[in-house]
Amino acid sequence: MSLASLAHPRQDFSYGFLDAFAKRELRRRMLKAIAIPGFQVPYASRELPIARGWGTGGLQVTLSIVSPVDTLKVIDQGADDSVNAANLRRFIARMTGVATTTDTLAATVIQSRHRVPEERLREGQVLVLQVPDPEPLRQVQPDSSRAREMHADADYAQMWLTLYEQLVRFGRFMQGASYPVLVHGRYLMSPSPIPRWDTPALHQAAHLTLLSAGREKRLYAVPPYTDVRPIEFEDVFFQVENMAGRICMLTGARNKFMDELPVAEGGSQFRLSDTGYAAKLLRRARGDAATLGATYFDDEGHFYQPGVIRHLPNRNGLPEINPV
Amino acid sequence: MSMPHMTPAELRQHATFTALMWAFSYPGRPQRLPAAGLAAFVAIGETLLDLETGFFTPYDDLVPALAATGGRPLPPIHAPYQFYPQLTLAELDLLVTAPLGTYAEPDRGATLVLGCGFAHGTPLHLSGPGLAQPLTITVARLPDALWRARATVAVYPLGWDLYLVDGDQVIGLPRTTRVEVG
Numbered sequence: 001m002s003l004a005s006l007a008h009p010r011q012d013f014s015y016g017f018l019d020a021f022a023k024r025e026l027r028r029r030m031l032k033a034i035a036i037p038g039f040q041v042p043y044a045s046r047e048l049p050i051a052r053g054w055g056t057g058g059l060q061v062t063l064s065i066v067s068p069v070d071t072l073k074v075i076d077q078g079a080d081d082s083v084n085a086a087n088l089r090r091f092i093a094r095m096t097g098v099a100t101t102t103d104t105l106a107a108t109v110i111q112s113r114h115r116v117p118e119e120r121l122r123e124g125q126v127l128v129l130q131v132p133d134p135e136p137l138r139q140v141q142p143d144s145s146r147a148r149e150m151h152a153d154a155d156y157a158q159m160w161l162t163l164y165e166q167l168v169r170f171g172r173f174m175q176g177a178s179y180p181v182l183v184h185g186r187y188l189m190s191p192s193p194i195p196r197w198d199t200p201a202l203h204q205a206a207h208l209t210l211l212s213a214g215r216e217k218r219l220y221a222v223p224p225y226t227d228v229r230p231i232e233f234e235d236v237f238f239q240v241e242n243m244a245g246r247i248c249m250l251t252g253a254r255n256k257f258m259d260e261l262p263v264a265e266g267g268s269q270f271r272l273s274d275t276g277y278a279a280k281l282l283r284r285a286r287g288d289a290a291t292l293g294a295t296y297f298d299d300e301g302h303f304y305q306p307g308v309i310r311h312l313p314n315r316n317g318l319p320e321i322n323p324v
Numbered sequence: 325m326s327m328p329h330m331t332p333a334e335l336r337q338h339a340t341f342t343a344l345m346w347a348f349s350y351p352g353r354p355q356r357l358p359a360a361g362l363a364a365f366v367a368i369g370e371t372l373l374d375l376e377t378g379f380f381t382p383y384d385d386l387v388p389a390l391a392a393t394g395g396r397p398l399p400p401i402h403a404p405y406q407f408y409p410q411l412t413l414a415e416l417d418l419l420v421t422a423p424l425g426t427y428a429e430p431d432r433g434a435t436l437v438l439g440c441g442f443a444h445g446t447p448l449h450l451s452g453p454g455l456a457q458p459l460t461i462t463v464a465r466l467p468d469a470l471w472r473a474r475a476t477v478a479v480y481p482l483g484w485d486l487y488l489v490d491g492d493q494v495i496g497l498p499r500t501t502r503v504e505v506g
Binding site: 008011012013014015016017020021023024025027028029030031032033034035036037039041064065067068094095096097123124148149152153184186187204206208223224225226227 | 326327328329330331332333334337338341342344345346348349350371372373374375376377426427428430431433435453454455456480481485498499500
């Protein structure tokens with residue numbers, strides 16, 4: 001037996017950049033997070049060659065789960081080509097040899113900052129969401145130790161009070177992104193700063209969602225087919241952003257989440273936030289081959305799971321959409 | 325700068341972790357481990373254990389391999405990871421002392437890796453997160469008292485997270501999975 005036969009060839013970096021101890025710890029925490037949906041599991045967030053606050057939480061999770069047989073998509077606010085997404089994608093590919101794509105349907109792992117793709121994710125896909133602040137109780141309880149006790153007691157009364165105060169003062173829920181949700185009927189969870197439009201996509205989803213905050217050193221998960229309910233009152237319901245009447249200036253798409261672009265003459269134009277989906281729509285419009293997946297919201301703005309987004313009946317007994 | 329490659333150990337641990345991750349994500353669905361029999365327990369041990377954690381197993385032949393990970397041998401009342409290749413009624417008395425976690429730290433509930441058979445045995449009706457529809461599996465070589473203990477001792481969010489191993493197959497039953505026997 002020689003030393004060379006016992007040691008593997010020298011490498012400049014560990015596979016996936018993180019050392020074996022870091023990956024093992026992350027994997028232990030991820031398994032616990034999946035077993036306790038919505039519970040924030042602490043972990044020893046490692047240093048990476050990007051600054052905390054730029055997606056290090058999501059990056060550590062992705063580096064721990066991908067392998068060369070995976071296909072990776074990285075998006076930032078829906079865009080595959082933003083600086084943050086491009087840098088993260090390049091780094092992960094260099095450190096793991098993973099194939100990359102902009103097609104949601106082709107990806108097995110999707111790391112995202114602040115969006116869920118428009119096309120429905122399927123079983124076997126992992127959505128990794130970057131989280132700046134994992135604590136949904138932060139606005140009512142700045143002391144994280146006390147907030148942890150509140151989670152232990154399932155004491156979320158102050159969040160309901162905050163919602164009520166918003167209704168009294170402003171006539172509607174003021175929370176935009178990071179709208180708090182109750183996971184599996186037990187833990188209040190921040191779904192990361194995804195718009196309300198994307199929040200229902202986590203409910204009874206076929207895919208696995210992993211959320212990780214590198215700066216705050218906590219990760220949590222939503223397993224497939226798990227109840228994820230935005231907090232709402234019995235007579236005032238959670239509503240998604242109103243995209244009615246917004247038409248994508250490039251693709252003509254309707255009732256999808258749009259970026260608003262101010263124009264010099266006043267007013268706004270709109271463009272699909274999900275650039276990978278937009279690119280496929282454009283390819284199809286040119287007559288090129290493009291496989292489009294079913295989307296969470298259809299062209300009429302109906303969510304694919306009936307009853308998840310509720311509307312009060314109007315005087316005629318028909319659902320009435322409250323524009324927000 | 326050359327792209328790093330997986331070492332054989334990393335390849336094995338990644339494959340094991342992937343199986344464990346999907347086993348918890350879709351409870352009741354068998355996932356394939358990169359090793360079979362007792363080696364499957366070792367593969368799970370080397371994927372989850374190191375200097376930062378500890379383990380318990382009543383199976384003496386397994387102790388050296390698990391200790392080689394750096395994990396500390398602990399009594400069952402403290403061990404976060406426990407391995408029972410064959411769970412007898414006597415060992416069940418040890419198992420029921422496994423940590424359940426606390427309301428502040430439910431993640432301290434133990435992970436239990438249990439040897440069993442999937443081909444036939446007691447029908448278990450599963451429901452809960454990860455299951456689009458209720459699912460029935462059959463499990464042999466596990467005492468029914470295990471399921472009674474799991475239902476009475478462990479109340480969500482406290483509880484044990486179970487991996488059932490048969491050959492190179494693993495089925496996950498996280499604490500969220502409701503199990504009805506019969």
